[in-house]
Amino acid sequence: MIELEKARQTIERGLELSDAEETEVLLYGNASALTRYSNSAIHQNVAEDNVAISFRLVNGGRTGCASTNKLDDDSLRDAIVRAAAFSAAQRPDPNYNGLPGPAPVHSPQRRYESTALFGAEERAAAVRTVIDTARRSKMDAAGVYSITTSVIGVGNSHGVMAVGDITEGLLTALVSASDSTGYGEALAADVTEISPGAVASVAVGKARDSAGPAQIEPGAYTVILEPPAVADMLAFMSYVGFGAKSMQEKRSFMCDRFGEAIVGDNITIYDDGNDPRTLSLGFDFEGVPKQRVTLIDKGIARGAVYDSYTAGIEGKTSTGHGLPAPNTHGPLATNLFMAPGDASLDEMIAATERGVLVTRFHYTNIENPMRATLTGMTRDGTLLIEDGKIVGGVKNMRFTQSILDALSATEMISAEAKLVDSFMGSYVVPTIKVAEFNFTGTTEH
Amino acid sequence: MQELTDLCLNAAQLHGASYADIRIEERTSESIAIKNGLVEELASGSSYGFGVRVLVDGAWGFASSSMVDTQEIERVANLACQIARASATAKDKDVDLAPVEAVVDTYRSTCERDPFTVPLDEKLDMLHAANETLRGAEGVAIAASQLHFYRKKQTFASTVGSYIEQEITESGGNISATAIDGGDILPRSYPNSGKGNFAQAGYEFIDRIDLAGNAERIAAEASALRKAKPCPVGKKTIILSGDQVALQVHESIGHPIELDRVLGMEASFAGTSFLTLDKLGRLTYGSDIVNVVADATVPGALGTFGYDDEGVSAQCVDIIRDGEFVGYLSSRETAPVLGQSSNGTMRADGWNRIPLIRMTNINLLPGTWSLDDLIADTDDGILFEVVKSWSIDDKRLNFQFQCELGWEIKNGKRGAMIKTPNYTGMTPEFWANCDGICNEDHWTVWGVPNCGKGEPMQVAHVAHGTAPARFRSVQVGVGK
Numbered sequence: 001m002i003e004l005e006k007a008r009q010t011i012e013r014g015l016e017l018s019d020a021e022e023t024e025v026l027l028y029g030n031a032s033a034l035t036r037y038s039n040s041a042i043h044q045n046v047a048e049d050n051v052a053i054s055f056r057l058v059n060g061g062r063t064g065c066a067s068t069n070k071l072d073d074d075s076l077r078d079a080i081v082r083a084a085a086f087s088a089a090q091r092p093d094p095n096y097n098g099l100p101g102p103a104p105v106h107s108p109q110r111r112y113e114s115t116a117l118f119g120a121e122e123r124a125a126a127v128r129t130v131i132d133t134a135r136r137s138k139m140d141a142a143g144v145y146s147i148t149t150s151v152i153g154v155g156n157s158h159g160v161m162a163v164g165d166i167t168e169g170l171l172t173a174l175v176s177a178s179d180s181t182g183y184g185e186a187l188a189a190d191v192t193e194i195s196p197g198a199v200a201s202v203a204v205g206k207a208r209d210s211a212g213p214a215q216i217e218p219g220a221y222t223v224i225l226e227p228p229a230v231a232d233m234l235a236f237m238s239y240v241g242f243g244a245k246s247m248q249e250k251r252s253f254m255c256d257r258f259g260e261a262i263v264g265d266n267i268t269i270y271d272d273g274n275d276p277r278t279l280s281l282g283f284d285f286e287g288v289p290k291q292r293v294t295l296i297d298k299g300i301a302r303g304a305v306y307d308s309y310t311a312g313i314e315g316k317t318s319t320g321h322g323l324p325a326p327n328t329h330g331p332l333a334t335n336l337f338m339a340p341g342d343a344s345l346d347e348m349i350a351a352t353e354r355g356v357l358v359t360r361f362h363y364t365n366i367e368n369p370m371r372a373t374l375t376g377m378t379r380d381g382t383l384l385i386e387d388g389k390i391v392g393g394v395k396n397m398r399f400t401q402s403i404l405d406a407l408s409a410t411e412m413i414s415a416e417a418k419l420v421d422s423f424m425g426s427y428v429v430p431t432i433k434v435a436e437f438n439f440t441g442t443t444e445h
Numbered sequence: 446m447q448e449l450t451d452l453c454l455n456a457a458q459l460h461g462a463s464y465a466d467i468r469i470e471e472r473t474s475e476s477i478a479i480k481n482g483l484v485e486e487l488a489s490g491s492s493y494g495f496g497v498r499v500l501v502d503g504a505w506g507f508a509s510s511s512m513v514d515t516q517e518i519e520r521v522a523n524l525a526c527q528i529a530r531a532s533a534t535a536k537d538k539d540v541d542l543a544p545v546e547a548v549v550d551t552y553r554s555t556c557e558r559d560p561f562t563v564p565l566d567e568k569l570d571m572l573h574a575a576n577e578t579l580r581g582a583e584g585v586a587i588a589a590s591q592l593h594f595y596r597k598k599q600t601f602a603s604t605v606g607s608y609i610e611q612e613i614t615e616s617g618g619n620i621s622a623t624a625i626d627g628g629d630i631l632p633r634s635y636p637n638s639g640k641g642n643f644a645q646a647g648y649e650f651i652d653r654i655d656l657a658g659n660a661e662r663i664a665a666e667a668s669a670l671r672k673a674k675p676c677p678v679g680k681k682t683i684i685l686s687g688d689q690v691a692l693q694v695h696e697s698i699g700h701p702i703e704l705d706r707v708l709g710m711e712a713s714f715a716g717t718s719f720l721t722l723d724k725l726g727r728l729t730y731g732s733d734i735v736n737v738v739a740d741a742t743v744p745g746a747l748g749t750f751g752y753d754d755e756g757v758s759a760q761c762v763d764i765i766r767d768g769e770f771v772g773y774l775s776s777r778e779t780a781p782v783l784g785q786s787s788n789g790t791m792r793a794d795g796w797n798r799i800p801l802i803r804m805t806n807i808n809l810l811p812g813t814w815s816l817d818d819l820i821a822d823t824d825d826g827i828l829f830e831v832v833k834s835w836s837i838d839d840k841r842l843n844f845q846f847q848c849e850l851g852w853e854i855k856n857g858k859r860g861a862m863i864k865t866p867n868y869t870g871m872t873p874e875f876w877a878n879c880d881g882i883c884n885e886d887h888w889t890v891w892g893v894p895n896c897g898k899g900e901p902m903q904v905a906h907v908a909h910g911t912a913p914a915r916f917r918s919v920q921v922g923v924g925k
Contacts, residue, residue: 041537046507065488089565120531142712174713326486400924443843
């Protein structure tokens with residue numbers, strides 16, 4: 001794994017070798033390992049060591065990008081030549097406003113040796129704990145224990161130089177009984193915070209509670225959505241609507257609605273890569289310090305996240321949400337928080353006359369970005385609540401639902417929030433109770 | 446190169462491997478994307494490294510590195526063996542690999558005009574021309590045109606004695622015009638949505654799909670979508686265009702027939718499959734006109750290769766024959782469960798990933814109808830074109846797909862345009878209601894460059910040969 005100082009030197013060398021008007025060098029080093037288990041046995045076990053470097057060269061508002069994972073001078077020169085040729089071939093971009101300038105970066109301590117040194121034997125031991133816990137309940141276990149150590153560095157010809165490293169451990173457990181499944185997960189920068197027994201127990205409890213699932217009719221139900229389900233919804237909101245580019249292109253549900261209530265007044269959503277509860281270096285892939293951005297404040301649309309390009313279009317400064325160049329998506333909120341409420345899960349269940357508790361969603365996708373309407377399935381612990389009590393499992397359901405409407409109908413929010421691994425980043429989100437949520441189909445399990 | 450692979454295999458065996466293989470790969474890419482007349486992406490990528498897969502004490506280990514030298518190869522081979530020993534502490538039984546013959550061979554995909562040497566100006570001029578035409582239609586807010594090129598050079602060697610070199614070049618792209626009208630975002634894409642259509646071919650494939658020549662029609666359709674009807678609600682006869690049949694095959698046939706999914710190996714992430722082992726040879730998957738093969742030998746298709754990443758040769762196998770389910774996609778590890786040998790579907794997304802069972806070219810064989818006759822034979826239905834959104838449950842049963850546009854069919858004639866129609870169903874019931882498949886004149890191989898699976902996530906390039914097809918009694922207009 002590349003050392004921080006070596007990463008810094010490599011970035012500086014890349015900058016030296018380029019004679020473009022503006023040059024950005026992004027280095028991404030990655031040492032990762034992942035143990036995968038199913039049917040209560042390890043069946044895949046992999047490790048990777050890689051360092052990639054990419055160049056963004058700009059001449060007269062014309063940008064070219066090239067990358068390589070070879071760090072010798074010849075390979076760096078080759079990438080620079082490729083990027084320069086791309087830059088030379090195109091027309092100037094009138095919206096281009098320059099690479100960002102230097103700014104102080106607060107990079108929190110996010111590397112833990114306990115995680116970086118967590119080897120195959122330790123991962124196997126943790127997996128055996130999950131398997132043993134499931135077996136004691138006559139269930140099978142599946143999931144992953146993944147470990148990642150990343151070194152990320154960004155330098156540019158205006159003096160930006162930000163280098164940091166971060167570790168991440170993720171344990172997931174899917175426990176299968178004869179006609180039900182249950183899911184648990186734990187994500188942390190420091191693996192000592194991950195308890196395999198606790199993760200397994202949550203999954204076993206879900207599988208047990210959802211045994212003998214009943215089929216219920218599609219329709220509008222009160223739902224309690226646990227953190228993985230809430231994170232899934234927020235990930236798609238972020239993907240289609242929280243970035244400045246989606247607003248500039250008029251395809252966000254927040255377009256022209258700043259200052260207007262778009263969800264219930266009990267909903268506040270913000271992005272904060274500096275909060276120690278999430279997993280983030282203190283800067284983005286352009287080396288810009290991350291700012292806290294309030295996106296929705298007490299139900300009112302308030303803000304968007306920016307990178308240097310989209311900020312330049314509006315005469316603003318980047319909020320530190322740039323992705324690696326070339327970036328066709330635009331800026332992305334990757335460290336979302338939903339403000340907690342004051343309820344407990346038990347109180348939410350007790351306050352539900354008839355409803356469905358959802359552990360997590362599966363294969364969610366977008367039906368209508370302007371209403372944040374999604375469709376997807378429930379899985380791994382879908383429970384029926386009647387008269388304030390969980391009465392058993394239900395077969396999985398398909399939802400087709402506007403998330404704006406769901407967050408407008410959110411009645412209760414848990415005091416406890418949880419760090420969840422999302423495909424768009426790491427989020428800290430509570431459990432929520434939604435008065436009306438549209439299930440539009442069912443399946444056989 | 447063989448010195449390096451020999452060194453690796455010897456090192457692995459010295460460290461206790463009963464089986465080992467190594468893949469040394471270099472992947473290069475070029476991407477060009479233009480939006481509203483401005484270059485949004487112009488990038489070249491290169492990644493080089495190797496991965497070592499070993500069996501020690503009957504369990505798997507895999508390690509990889511981007512530093513390809515003798516010292517690193519020995520270290521990584523040893524690391525893979527250490528990882529395998531850790532796996533063995535939580536194994537159910539020893540991995541039993543189906544036999545495979547030792548092969549020394551080379552394979553190279555067809556490439557008439559190397560896309561990496563086509564002048565950049567030529568590519569940009571074509572994309573700009575298409576983009577300008579797309580912007581000419583009223584109401585088009587976003588005009589996008591893009592090209593992507595990929596090349597993989599791979600050396601595979603195993604302790605079986607195989608040594609295989611392969612080089613595969615892929616080209617693809619698309620155009621899209623998006624109208625934004627009130628609460629609707631209305632994209633129209635050609636020849637497919639996402640990154641477009643792809644083939645194992647050179648720049649001649651880009652010439653063939655003629656992006657600029659289709660821009661005016663696509664822009665006009667996007668513009669017209671603003672005034673199109675909403676999707677009706679209810680049970681309808683539907684006809685899916687060939688590209689949408691490809692999506693339907695991909696999600697509701699291609700994934701559930703992956704034997705690793707069936708055996709639970711993807712359970713916690715992508716899910717399992719309704720096609721449990723007891724269903725092989727006993728399940729009616731569709732109507733008797735539904736015939737599906739997994740054919741890794743189709744010339745120029747995105748899921749074609751000489752050998753898979755276990756050194757098993759490319760094959761064409763039956764999956765559904767006259768509506769009956771008759772075959773899975775398998776690997777050397779999973780095939781013995783069926784008492785079979787591997788049908789050669791293991792592929793990895795790069796030197797740093799372990800091979801998984803992946804779709805090859807999962808093809809719905811052509812039927813007998815012309816599209817005009819199929820429409821003329823439909824009293825009341827909807828023609829769906831080009832996928833916009835897709836979702837399916839973790840056993841691949843309940844699906845819901847949304848398309849960019851549809852066309853009413855009334856009394857055998859194509860009528861009004863419908864915007865963003867969707868439909869839903871259950872896999873076997875849906876295929877059982879297939880009563881018309883168009884003939885080989887309409888049959889096209891659709892390249893899919895974004896098939897996700899596995900942890901860490903891997904993206905495979907696969908394909909589906911399909912023609913338009915008709916399905917009866919399908920629920921449409923969900924959530925409308």
